Amino acid sequence: MDHKKDRREFLQLTGKAGLSTIVGSAAGINLGVFDLAHAQPGKKVSPFRFAMITDSHLYSGEDHKFDRQLEDAVEQVNNMEVKPDFVLYGGDIAQNGTEDQLAKGKKILSKLDTKLVLIPGEHDWYVDMGGAWKGMFGQDTWSFDHKGVHFIGMNSILVPDFWTAKQMSPRERMAAMEMLEGPIGGLWGVGEKQLEWLKKDVAKLSPDTPIVTFTHSPLWDYYPRWNFQTVDGPQIREILSKFENFTSIHGHVHQTLYNKVGNMTSIGAMSTSWPWPYPPVKLAYPGSQMNRADPGNEVDGMGTLSVSVKAGGDKLAEYQPFAESLTPFLKKGLKA
């Protein structure tokens, strides 16, 4: 795909009469949805597809633009030509972890016409240590088998207690965790309890069982300063090292991201809220780096990340930017 050409074409579109109105009322700057098709003909795995929505960072109050962006992602998933078997939500429904924000997210996500599974992000968690989140969405650690694939969800945003000694209120604790480059919370991970759970969960699975893990943060050391990491990622990879086909899917980074470490293929998805800049480390797969969204163009940076898993085990991540992947909300606008 010629991304530069797409970008040019799209930028040309913005010059056409009528679009300026649409840009002004556009749903947002960075919608992220991706699906993964998994097929291994001749083996026990049946081809299927699932979708992911992540990092909506809903604020309190009515008619916030991030509400519309999440609604738009839900609409886009509901309109997928090949229906997904389920939808994963990758964490950070809320911005400030409050019950009203989580409830708003639940209400919007309830419009999905397919099964929903969720894992938490740090923005969902630190007001009441996951109390409201669990009350609405259930356990933060889970696994299930689907058409021959073993899916695992884990809570990767747990940090050691920094708040008791500092006598911080729940709101102060949440505020400390909200800031990406915040110094207080430190590095997070899944913790010993979940590692033990994981060992037991996969103990009886054969090495040819395809494994897909969902965590909020990547299971490799990308950029610790922004918690683009999971501190016990190496232990998770060690536990899952016996599997021939292991895919890790995560949110948190608000950008498309692709990496391979050992037997793990790692894929990061865009958010429905805002883009984050790539941190100052070199990517092994520069082809997967999307352009920085133009702040002067509210629809710039929108797109869909498709990931296909072919029979041979090769994976291809492709970001489809701009006009090709405009959301239904914007497509309607473009036609008007």
Added chain:
Amino acid sequence: MKATFKRTLAIAIPAAITAALASGAAQARDPFDKEALDKQNAQLLELVELGYNLWHGSNPEMSSNGLACGNCHPDAGASNPQTFPKYIQNMNRVVQWGEMVNWCVQNPQAGKALALESKDMTAMYAYAMNLHRGLPIQPGLAAQQTKPIPVKYGKGFPSKPSGIGFDTK
């Protein structure tokens, strides 16, 4: 008497020259000593800290929807003050960095723009420039907009990325 006058004059002229030289030397200030530099630096860092706080939402007038600069620009990433003045597409002209900040304040943040000469704007500029220290000044270029910055200053836990494809294992 006459001899005395000559003697006095002879003494007075060199004295006048010396005074003039001394006066000339006094017109250039002394180099800043450590105390003066520390004082200047303290003022700058005070402003950097104010900028850091503003960047993360300390002025409620700058946002009506909860968003702050830091949402999209952690560690002032992708704000690139060293590339301004720069052509900005949506304004269709070359703008200074503060105008770009105000665009973000007024649009994504739906807040009230800062006066370009205000203390708050200077503080934000001080914070962002402090983090971009050492990068080449390239005004007018949009090409650098995606260049990431390694953070050596500012707050946060130490940044020690181990690179792609491997980690602390």
